[in-house]
Amino acid sequence: MENNKENKLDSDKNLLKLLSSQYITEDEFEQLYDSSVIIQFKKGEVLLKQGLKTTHLVFITKGMVKFNYQDNSGKNLILTIAKAPSILGGANIFYDNINIFSITAIEDCEGYLIDVEKLKNIVINNSNFTLKLLELVSGMFKTSVFNFISLAHKQVTGRIAEILLYLSRSIYESDKFTLNLSRQEFAEFVGCSKENVINTLRKFHNEGIIEVTGKHIIINDPEKLNKISKVG
Amino acid sequence: MENNKENKLDSDKNLLKLLSSQYITEDEFEQLYDSSVIIQFKKGEVLLKQGLKTTHLVFITKGMVKFNYQDNSGKNLILTIAKAPSILGGANIFYDNINIFSITAIEDCEGYLIDVEKLKNIVINNSNFTLKLLELVSGMFKTSVFNFISLAHKQVTGRIAEILLYLSRSIYESDKFTLNLSRQEFAEFVGCSKENVINTLRKFHNEGIIEVTGKHIIINDPEKLNKISKVG
DNA sequence: TTTTTTAGATGAGTTCTATCATCATAATAA
């Protein structure tokens, strides 16, 4: 039993690193760990649903997710893309526990469910960990503000250039990658129509800035993309 | 001396309520209070400047401010409007202390500067207060996400309807108010051109939904505004 | 396999929005 747990810890250094290490004690980690449940999500499955109460966080160790929002009229918007390892759902535990957006797997994921109540107990008794969470939420706030600014100020060409760079640098970590977003989803991320995405990608392709073959994308000229994203 | 402090406490119940009450001890409050400086800002003055490091927070007890961002090309964007009493600058103390946007007085303000280092000391030793801050930042995150969603999904007419309702309900707390934003600033809040704001306000006026006389605005039909803001 | 459905691609037409030019009025400075 103890041995088994050791193995799980070893094989999942990311969880250990993010949730324990300098922030919580061995004991506190055990508390969290005992209450967490390993779970798998298939592509398309919803990890946390918009409008529902949060009873748990998800710490994903494998896979990729989108933060998506659906409005009254059924239109979708992708706020951001995140990949493992990452703690999901942290923003609304301490404010009110209703998810303001959904988190959906865009490829198969694996992770742990973490009980919010257990987490709260740890937080109350551990200021350092609380500070770490505060940092996490502040970071999310900052990202969302920048996202907001970008959306407000840039036109579609600039947004697409920016998002291509974001995907390349922060998500796929390569200048060659295979999108796991459809053109429709890409458009929901940019905040424009599907056709606009397709046309703009084609334009970049024709100008030699990128190479597009279906979902496979190669960034040829990141500098030029950067320039386009700055100009707007 | 002690008496003088009592008076200041009494006359400024908001500060007391927000910063102390159930969250920090009398001692901790004294620490903060001793280090805080009463300060006044004239309309147009910058309380916290985008790009600069935060050495203090501002707790405003009187007046109104805008959160504004200026991009490379000099274009402005107003993220939100806040009025006293409010703690400003809380989002970036614990992440990294560079202000991502400016906070500028849109009418004369009065408040306290709060030393960030002193605040940090309190936070580390008081989980409840930290939780309160976490709640504050989470709330800001949530607001900014909703703002983002609104910007991405609604067109100008819907945004303006929404902002009129926001100003009426949350800021001026009346259906009659005198804007302390110019049309240009209003446009920077909406995320559109000045002319678009003017035309849309005129349209609402002609349809009898609102009454506009320069900066004086009367909301005649909040229900209709709400409908317009929902439809987009 | 064939059929059906979904995703990607493209162009035309329309709507929305920004920009520009101009003018009137209000606020501020000389």
Added chain:
DNA sequence: TTATTATGATGATAGAACTCATCTAAAAAA
């Protein structure tokens, strides 16, 4: 006071982005 500047208002034009229709290719289902 007058002159100057900033703000508000309006219409015309150009550009950006969306919607719609259509088509092809790929994926999924029968």
